[in-house]
Amino acid sequence: MNTMCAMAQILTHLINSSLILDRVKMPSCFGAIRNRMISTHKSKKKISDYYRVLNLEEGCSVEDVRESFRKLAKQYHPDSSSSAADSATFIRIEEAYRNVLSHVMEQTNARHNIVEETEEEEKFKYNTPQHRHYLSFEGVGFGTPSQREKQYRQFRADRATEQVMEYQKQKLQRQQFANSVTVKDVRQSREQKITQAIERLVEDLIQESMAKGDFDNLSGKGKPLQKFSGCSYIDPMTHNLNRILIDNGYQPEWILMQKEINDTIEQLRDTVLESRKKLGNPMTPTEQKQWNQVCEQFEENIRKLNKRINDFNLIVPILTRQKVHFDAQKEISRAQKIYETLIKTKEIEDKNSNDNQGEEKTPGVKTGFLNWINLWKLIKI
Numbered sequence: 001m002n003t004m005c006a007m008a009q010i011l012t013h014l015i016n017s018s019l020i021l022d023r024v025k026m027p028s029c030f031g032a033i034r035n036r037m038i039s040t041h042k043s044k045k046k047i048s049d050y051y052r053v054l055n056l057e058e059g060c061s062v063e064d065v066r067e068s069f070r071k072l073a074k075q076y077h078p079d080s081s082s083s084a085a086d087s088a089t090f091i092r093i094e095e096a097y098r099n100v101l102s103h104v105m106e107q108t109n110a111r112h113n114i115v116e117e118t119e120e121e122e123k124f125k126y127n128t129p130q131h132r133h134y135l136s137f138e139g140v141g142f143g144t145p146s147q148r149e150k151q152y153r154q155f156r157a158d159r160a161t162e163q164v165m166e167y168q169k170q171k172l173q174r175q176q177f178a179n180s181v182t183v184k185d186v187r188q189s190r191e192q193k194i195t196q197a198i199e200r201l202v203e204d205l206i207q208e209s210m211a212k213g214d215f216d217n218l219s220g221k222g223k224p225l226q227k228f229s230g231c232s233y234i235d236p237m238t239h240n241l242n243r244i245l246i247d248n249g250y251q252p253e254w255i256l257m258q259k260e261i262n263d264t265i266e267q268l269r270d271t272v273l274e275s276r277k278k279l280g281n282p283m284t285p286t287e288q289k290q291w292n293q294v295c296e297q298f299e300e301n302i303r304k305l306n307k308r309i310n311d312f313n314l315i316v317p318i319l320t321r322q323k324v325h326f327d328a329q330k331e332i333s334r335a336q337k338i339y340e341t342l343i344k345t346k347e348i349e350d351k352n353s354n355d356n357q358g359e360e361k362t363p364g365v366k367t368g369f370l371n372w373i374n375l376w377k378l379i380k381i
Contacts, residue, residue, distance in 0.1 A: 047103055050096035062104055069097040117146050202237060205244050214247075254316045258323075261312060264305055265326060269335065272298050276339045299328040 051058055054068045075082050076090045141151030209215060234242075275294045279287040306325040313322045 047099065050099045050103075053092055053096040054100055056100065060104065062101065062108070065097065065101050065104055069093065117144060198237070198241070202241050202244075205241070205248075209244065209248070252317075254312060254321075257308070257312045257315070258321070261305065261308060261323065264308075268298060268301055268305070269331065272332065272335045273338060276335055277342075281339075281343060295328075295332055298332065302326050302328040302331065 048058075054065065054072065056064060056068055072093045073090065074080055075084050076086050076093060078085050078087045078090060136145075137148050137152035138155075140155045141148035143151075272294060276291070279291055283291060309323045309325060316322055
């Protein structure tokens with residue numbers, strides 16, 4: 001009986017202790033909530049004060065904030081000639097401008113993201129059947145399409161990282177076991193596969209040429225085969241392959257693209273030079289406006305040509321054949337210098353022609369004058 005009474009007293013003491021702890025803890029939780037609410041209220045109040053400093057209301061645009069800051073800066077900047085210039089006031093205005101601009105941009109981005117997510121959800125909700133939602137993004141992720149897209153991007157980044165690590169691991173293994181029997185067998189099997197692929201390609205080309213009738217009326221038909229001519233370092237199979245490709249008019253893609261780039265830049269240079277010739281020297285305001293339009297169009301064409309050069313540099317097999325980008329401003333300056341040179345050459349030619357005409361007129365005048373003197377002598381006699 002005494003034991004049971006002691007246990008009852010211990011339980012009562014523990015219950016009272018827990019209640020006391022709960023009473024002690026509760027005010028701290030409420031205090032944290034109260035402090036958070038006070039800080040939030042203070043931040044909202046501070047933002048309202050910043051809006052009041054800039055003479056703005058909440059919900060304004062970024063342009064309104066910048067325009068208000070310009071007006072107040074002109075009025076209160078210490079270096080301005082205004083009578084109301086004050087450095088302390090300008091510091092408050094600048095602080096308010098930074099905080100209000102950040103607040104407005106955050107609100108604008110939040111509204112924009114909400115609108116985009118709503119539109120995307122509505123689009124997928126009503127246009128895409130429900131059972132097809134998870135056929136995109138390789139079935140990765142869950143949630144809205146925008147959330148699944150973000151998760152899929154992260155999944156692709158992780159997968160790429162794993163692939164890079166696996167590649168580096170295999171590379172180190174190959175370097176460590178470069179002379180092993182397994183690696184040599186793999187290398188030999190790869191070379192054998194490449195050789196077999198080339199042989200199949202040659203065989204297909206031969207069969208195609210035979211189907212076209214290219215082997216029907218050959219010049220050396222019925223005669224012994226001649227030895228291979230040309231470079232002695234090329235094996236007969238490669239020689240035959242190159243000969244068949246050349247006979248069928250085949251040209252590599254990078255050669256055709258190189259010719260296209262060269263023809264395009266020459267055409268663009270001729271076009272901008274002809275456009276400059278059509279304008280006067282010096283140019284009137286109207287002609288200057290036309291020339292500016294021609295230059296803008298030329299810069300756009302050069303931008304497209306540089307993209308084509310990027311594609312060319314990716315496929316060209318020889319490093320020294322790669323091309324650099326064309327500079328539109330340098331090309332325009334080049335066309336202007338050519339035009340000035342043509343103008344100077346034309347002026348020199350006109351001057352020389354005028355001098356030649358003057359030299360031709362002078363002997364004629366002298367001859368006429370002498371003839372008139374002789375006639376006058378005859379009249380006097």
